[in-house]
Amino acid sequence: MATLIYYKIKYVKVYFKILYYFSGYIYLIKNHTNLLILYDIKTILLHFLLEHPLKTKKPFTPVKA
Numbered sequence: 873m874a875t876l877i878y879y880k881i882k883y884v885k886v887y888f889k890i891l892y893y894f895s896g897y898i899y900l901i902k903n904h905t906n907l908l909i910l911y912d913i914k915t916i917l918l919h920f921l922l923e924h925p926l927k928t929k930k931p932f933t934p935v936k937a
């Protein structure tokens with residue numbers, strides 16, 4: 873039971889972090905051209921896959937074009 877609660881808390885934390893990153897992603901969609909969106913999606917995905925941003929405390933800052 874204790875482990876279940878622990879995993880639930882961990883999951884919620886990760887979920888909010890993903891939401892936080894996703895808000896940056898929405899910002900990109902609103903403010904970038906299609907080409908830049910595609911590039912930024914690839915960059916975000918690479919960032920998730922290679923650098924594991926959920927483990928770091930560095931916030932996602934979209935680059936203004």
